[in-house]
Amino acid sequence: MKACVAPDEDAEQETAKGHGRTSRRKGRSPRLRPHPFGLRTRLVLAFLLVAAVGCGTTAALTYRAARNAILEQAQDTAVSAFREQVENLNTTLPVNPGMLRSSLLMIARQGKPRPWRVYAEYGTLRVSSTDRPSSSVITPELRARAADQNIPHGSFQRVVKDGVPYLTMAVPAVFLARSAEGPPQRTGLVIYAVMALDEEEANVEAMVAAARDGALPALAVALIPALIAARGVLRPVRELRHAAHSMGRGRLDTRIHAKGSDELADLARTFNESAAELERSVAELRNAEARARRFASDVSHELRTPLAGMLAVTEVLDEDAEGLDSDTARAVRLISAETGKLAVLVEDLMEISRFDARAAELHTDEVDAADCVRKTLQHRHWTDPAQVVPYLTEGIRARLDPRRFDVVVANLVGNALRHGGTPVTVRLYAEGDQLVTEVADRGPGIHPDVLPHVFDRFYKADQARTRSAGSGLGLAITQENVRLHGGTVTAADHPGGGAVFTVRMPL
């Protein structure tokens, strides 16, 4: 059995929600897919099979028993009547064909349960009650058995010829005078009788037809419990499927109404227990994660206030350092410089915390994309063509958050200038309905081991390397900002050397 959870999406849920704006294209409730060999089909087939086998077996057994009874009855009647007739026959030797024939005709007339055709064989002499002297139905086997001394009262055989069943009987004629010590003396004359069993066969056929006619309604009737049983199994299965699908979409409070005491109800209860357990552990994880995030956010908030005071006076330190003795001056300059870096780090941490808490807001505006990039470069004084070369397609109007886009471009260019080689090229163009920003450097490129981690927080390609000018969060913040715009950012090695960062955002 395959659980079919169809994660396909279409407009069904959107109409259900009513608001096209708020409806995110998430999975909807699973639609029943036709199963050519599903549970229902198989249950119905199984029921039909059982019914068919039942009917068939009953019919077959009945048929066999009835057929035997009918045939044996006819046969016993015929055999005993024939034996009696032959015993009553006054056989005189040598055989007089004329007399024998009239005797045979008499026997044939008195045939039970129906008239027989009677044949007599004595050596080469053939006499019969019909116009043919011998019958083609009588087999050599029967003849052999008639000649067998050990079978004194003759034998019979059922033969089918040209589709018609016949009963053939052979009784040897014996002398009436019996000796006390042995079996009756045979005269050598053997009388055969042939009786068609077609009437009996017709009765049997009628019985087969009756059995078949009875089986078909039985099969039809079997369909009803099959469908009911399928329904009883399929409904809980469908409920389970819906519930599993709903859980998969993140609704962990999904439960099934488990009623009854069968295996499916047990399954439903197990599902409910597992769901509750899952919900509990997910809630625990979320709480732990939320606590960790809140802690990071709180820490950066707490750091910010003292930093605000310190940062305001760094200029005083810088200006007065000249007048101090060299050690004090170095110490003072160190404190000033590190305060600045700390302020950047704390700001970046807070920014990341807001992304984690999903509190980051997008303040979009329709802007000229090339202007936007140009202003970013100007603002950072990246105007030397030996350092940064812009190739900006003019006239693209894009809807974006200018501050966040500035952060994206500045972080990528800053990163390229720090870790790559100059000149750094910044390309801006539209591709379909996407705004593409490419920042490429001429450095050594990104090592394949490092590539999957470039956007990780505080990731250091080389553990031994001391921290660089950046906070270690620049690319992570870049990625979050791009994602907030509904875009993607990728890092790759340029075939011509150097690293390329490509940002794609919807226009």
Add this chain to the structure above:
Amino acid sequence: MPRVLLIEDDPSVREGVELGLRRRGHEVRTAATGEAGLEALGEFRPDLLLLDLMLPGMNGVQVCRRVRESSQLPIIMLTARGDDFDVVIGLEAGADDYIVKPARTEVIEARIRAVLRRIEEPSSGRSAVEFHGELAIDRAGLTVAKSGERVGLAPSELKLLLHLTAAPEQVFSRQQLLEHVWEHSYHGDARLVDACVRRLRNKIEDTPGDPRYIQTLRGFGYRFGPL
């Protein structure tokens, strides 16, 4: 040098900013609470108010509203990035600009200068008073009257109006206005412009919901007129 009143509850920020500004020649008075700050206003007569938004007791937004009831004193809010909600409310309350803490003294001073800078005369040959519909704008005296009645405009509102009316019917993007009126970077917070436009409309438009003077061009920005 301008006289600055700093209302800030955190002692280290208060002292640091005071020290930094004083070194640059500003005359600085500080207050730890909104109430003390309002009291100091009348006596100190500052040229500009540096106002922390998160204050114990009376908060920065309330102080801002109280000040705006009676004066058009330039107000710069001190805020922390992420307190977006407060920023919007503070701007609606009438603040001219805001600074995100922590900030270097040079940044704070640059903002103070920008807010206090008078708009230069675009051309000397023009008459001092211009009339636009019912608005009378005196570029030399820096006053605005509507239907003969003087309208009190905060510095950012006045500068925005003067900038827009210097080139009537010309569209300015919000980024351009940020650069020229607020002297922010191109990538600054456009909500400054939107909040200022809203305040300005409330003061000069007949029906602020259907503006006549300051019109919005969706996706492009703002323009003055056409009337």
